[in-house]
Amino acid sequence: xxxxxxxxxxxxxxxxxxxxxxxxxxxxxxxxxxxxxxxxxxxxxxxxxxxxxxxxxxxxxxxxxxxxxxxxxxxxxxxxxxxxxxxxxxxxxxxxxxxxxxxxxxxxxxxxxxxxxxxxxxxxxxxxxxxxxxxxxxxxxxxxxxxxxxxxxxxxxxxxxxxxxxxxxxxxxxxxxxxxxxxx
Amino acid sequence: xxxxxxxxxxxxxxxxxxxxxxxxxxxxxxxxxxxxxxxxxxxxxxxxxxxxxxxxxxxxxxxxxxxxxxxxxxxxxxxxxxxxxxxxxxxxxxxxxxxxxxxxxxxxxxxxxxxxxxxxxxxxxxxxxxxxxxxxxxxxxxxxxxxxxxxxxxxxxxxxxxxxxxxxxxxxxxxxx
Numbered sequence: 001x002x003x004x005x006x007x008x009x010x011x012x013x014x015x016x017x018x019x020x021x022x023x024x025x026x027x028x029x030x031x032x033x034x035x036x037x038x039x040x041x042x043x044x045x046x047x048x049x050x051x052x053x054x055x056x057x058x059x060x061x062x063x064x065x066x067x068x069x070x071x072x073x074x075x076x077x078x079x080x081x082x083x084x085x086x087x088x089x090x091x092x093x094x095x096x097x098x099x100x101x102x103x104x105x106x107x108x109x110x111x112x113x114x115x116x117x118x119x120x121x122x123x124x125x126x127x128x129x130x131x132x133x134x135x136x137x138x139x140x141x142x143x144x145x146x147x148x149x150x151x152x153x154x155x156x157x158x159x160x161x162x163x164x165x166x167x168x169x170x171x172x173x174x175x176x177x178x179x180x181x182x183x184x
Numbered sequence: 185x186x187x188x189x190x191x192x193x194x195x196x197x198x199x200x201x202x203x204x205x206x207x208x209x210x211x212x213x214x215x216x217x218x219x220x221x222x223x224x225x226x227x228x229x230x231x232x233x234x235x236x237x238x239x240x241x242x243x244x245x246x247x248x249x250x251x252x253x254x255x256x257x258x259x260x261x262x263x264x265x266x267x268x269x270x271x272x273x274x275x276x277x278x279x280x281x282x283x284x285x286x287x288x289x290x291x292x293x294x295x296x297x298x299x300x301x302x303x304x305x306x307x308x309x310x311x312x313x314x315x316x317x318x319x320x321x322x323x324x325x326x327x328x329x330x331x332x333x334x335x336x337x338x339x340x341x342x343x344x345x346x347x348x349x350x351x352x353x354x355x356x357x358x359x360x361x
Contacts, residue, residue, distance in 0.1 A: 009249060015242075038220040039215070060201075067190070098259070099260040
């Protein structure tokens with residue numbers, strides 16, 4: 001498998017995404033943090049205590065109001081803090097999702113990010129941007145490759161025609177290399 | 185078997201789901217957010233979940249190298265900062281609530297032990313005698329002295345009365361203090 005080439009910008013995006021998603025090995029997938037699941041699982045086997053809930057139920061509030069009004073102030077404040085916390089969590093997940101999705105747009109092919117890569121040289125970068133911004137140029141390149149392939153196929157097999165075939169093969173190799181750089 | 189008021193039983197109920205429970209004397213353990221991020225996944229999916237923080241180094245890098253992404257990253261960093269504040273506030277208010285709840289328990293060090301609920305009559309006795317500890321103790325010692333003065337083989341009504349009074353005061357003291 002050929003080593004793919006990526007731009008400097010894409011490499012920076014990899015760096016920025018790695019600590020906020022599952023990482024490059026998993027194609028920067030993200031999954032929401034399951035807060036309640038975490039609550040039950042994170043304590044070790046030696047202290048299997050249940051960590052306090054993240055919510056205050058209406059039943060608890062009602063019970064406290066009726067039976068222990070002197071504790072109601074604290075419970076109400078705790079309830080408000082838990083609501084604010086829930087909102088902050090939602091905002092956090094939402095903005096992370098937006099950030100990750102926006103980052104994807106800077107990645108050429110998300111399905112290949114786990115593979116090793118090399119950075120494009122500045123010349124290669126400018127070549128890429130040239131071809132990417134001009135679809136006509138890109139079409140001309142693919143047509144040229146197709147044409148060369150056809151020409152090579154038309155030459156009869158055998159060493160007798162090697163002189164005729166070799167220059168064409170050389171040119172095809174160059175163009176294929178160029179295409180691989182552009183397509184990543 | 186210790187006896188607790190109806191109110192204390194309600195406190196137990198309220199504290200149960202927000203602390204480590206009655207069995208652990210309502211000890212309150214702060215949720216360690218960073219630890220939880222690594223621990224809650226199973227061994228088979230040991231992926232690290234996204235961090236709860238955005239470092240200033242990452243922000244700077246994004247600003248310099250990928251300015252198109254900076255806006256989204258700033259919004260994310262602000263949301264992460266708000267989340268941290270909300271977490272701190274949540275932990276703090278929970279701690280305050282648990283402290284206030286524990287303060288309403290007669291003896292927080294024995295809450296893990298089994299209990300019976302006080303009857304309304306017993307609650308009334310407690311209400312009537314809650315400030316009379318010294319008086320009751322003095323009365324008890326006085327009656328004990330009176331009892332000691334009486335001969336051992338005396339089965340008079342007076343001795344029986346003193347004994348029953350002592351029992352009554354001891355029961356009140358046990359109930360109230």
